[in-house]
Amino acid sequence: MKRKGRLELGDGSALEFIDSCLQQVELLSTPAHYKVWRKKRAIYDDNKNLFEVKENVPRKLVEKVAGDIESLLAKKVRALKLNHLSWSHFLLFSHDSQE
Numbered sequence: 001m002k003r004k005g006r007l008e009l010g011d012g013s014a015l016e017f018i019d020s021c022l023q024q025v026e027l028l029s030t031p032a033h034y035k036v037w038r039k040k041r042a043i044y045d046d047n048k049n050l051f052e053v054k055e056n057v058p059r060k061l062v063e064k065v066a067g068d069i070e071s072l073l074a075k076k077v078r079a080l081k082l083n084h085l086s087w088s089h090f091l092l093f094s095h096d097s098q099e
Contacts, residue, residue: 015048
């Protein structure tokens with residue numbers, strides 16, 4: 001049931017949700033695609049106790065991704081500063097040794 005852009009699963013399981021989505025996709029029209037889908041379905045069946053369906057809270061997802069990006073960029077800045085400092089020392093000491 002679709003309402004205001006959200007998908008509500010109702011009482012159905014995650015497997016039923018996946019099945020309903022895949023049935024709507026035309027990629028299953030060839031035997032090769034269907035065989036791949038069956039293998040993936042078997043993997044899911046074997047490991048479904050590891051999966052869980054949760055409702056997404058868009059604001060929290062955006063905040064988490066933004067925090068992750070900010071952290072990665074901060075690490076990159078530190079690495080670049082360290083690299084610049086290393087090159088500065090290298091050039092300084094290599095220039096001194098040539099004199």
